[in-house]
Amino acid sequence: MAITEVPLRLGTRGSTLALVQARLVAGELLAEVGLESRIDVISTEGDDTATSLTSPAAPGVFVSGLRRALLAGEVDFIVHSCKDLPSGPAAGIELAALLRRGDHRDVLVSRDRLTLRELAPGAVVGTSSPRRAARMRFLRPDLEVRPIRGNVDSRLAALRQGSFDALVLAAAGLDRLGRLVEATHYFELDDLVPAPGQGCLAVECRTGDLFALERVARLDDAETRTCVLAERAILAALSASCATAVGAYARVADQRLEVVAELSDPNGRRHERFVDSCRLGNDPVRSAVELGGSIGRRLKESDLGRTLAG
The missing domain is CATH 3.30.160.40 (Porphobilinogen deaminase, C-terminal domain)
Structure with missing residues (x-):
């Protein structure tokens, strides 16, 4: 398809995974619409590892900075991991596309290539998610569950350095980073129900920006939208x-x-x-x-x- 029109400005966080996901969306937009994107990195409150993810002010910590830039006209659309989106609507912003979902499951990554069952009593498992932490305590009450912050790369580094014996992460994120081979155990629905929207990328545009909305909407997967909503x-x-x-x-x-x-x-x-x-x-x-x-x-x-x- 011929490349047309002025590139759209794509806002994203600056982590390795966020950039990979932004490039994935930009590639889809180029393939589907013939429209190039310019990626702009925007800092969010969630990128500050001192920010608690479970405090009353936490909803949208990975999203709010991107949305402010979008509403200010600094970028034309923004890309999120769908599970990071607050559940309510955002004034002046449209959920323009939900891309075809990747793997919805959570996985265990252990330092010694062990499954959940094989971890020794007292092994330290890292997760920042209350959902994952609660289920780990149910499935293996003899393990120690500790919070861990940072992007996927920094978490895996903490695992290698011995701060943790295992981590619980999203399969889709590891897959997009080309690191799914590091997973040692997949959690099926009977053991761990994923976060709403897990495995899906969400794209938001400004309400009324028909140029961006009409083009980004071409990336929407109808079945994924039905499920995620x-x-x-x-x-x-x-x-x-x-x-x-x-x-x-x-x-x-x-x-x-x-x-x-x-x-x-x-x-x-x-x-x-x-x-x-x-x-x-x-x-x-x-x-x-x-x-x-x-x-x-x-x-x-x-x-x-x-x-x-x-």
């Missing part, structure tokens, strides 16, 4: 914060949307899981959002949901 509706209905240990995953099979969601307490001693499905009719997104909202409300009204909210 169901998962995000669970978050919104649950009023989940960054400290909430919640996972959600949806998939389409035989014209039906199948959804699993799980809420855990921080210690991993209690959990509530709902599995439900609906037929996808003429408006799949509406059906998906309605089902996700219903599941989220059920989680919120469950005994565990009420305990965590109280």
Whole structure:
């Protein structure tokens, strides 16, 4: 396809993974639309390793700086790991595209190439996610779970240096970095439900910027959007914060949307899981959002949901 028009300005964080993902989106835009992109690196609050990811101010720490630059007109569109997006809408911003989802699973990366079952009692597992931490404490209560901050490269370096015996990371991120070979154990849904939107890249544009919106929308994958919006509706209905240990995953099979969601307490001693499905009719997104909202409300009204909210 011939290259046309002035390049769009793409805003991204500056980590290795974020840049890889930005280049992936830029490549898709070039292939689909024939439009080049100029990548601009923008610092976010989440890139400061002193920032807590579970504080009340934490929602959107990897997103807010990018959104400010977008609204200020400094860039034309921004790229995120979808799981980093807050659940609610952002004024003046449109979710223009959800790219075809990669691997949704979490993986274990251990220093000695061990699986979760093979880790010795007392082994130190690093994760910054309350969801992952809660499930590790449930699956292996004899392990020590500690928080870890930083990008994937710095976390893997901490693992090699002996600060941790294992890490829990997203399979999709490792795959995009070409480091999936380092995974030693894959967590299936029975053991660990992924974060809503995990494995998916999200692209946002300014509301009213029809030039960017129309072109970026060409990258949208309809099935991924249906699934991810169901998962995000669970978050919104649950009023989940960054400290909430919640996972959600949806998939389409035989014209039906199948959804699993799980809420855990921080210690991993209690959990509530709902599995439900609906037929996808003429408006799949509406059906998906309605089902996700219903599941989220059920989680919120469950005994565990009420305990965590109280």
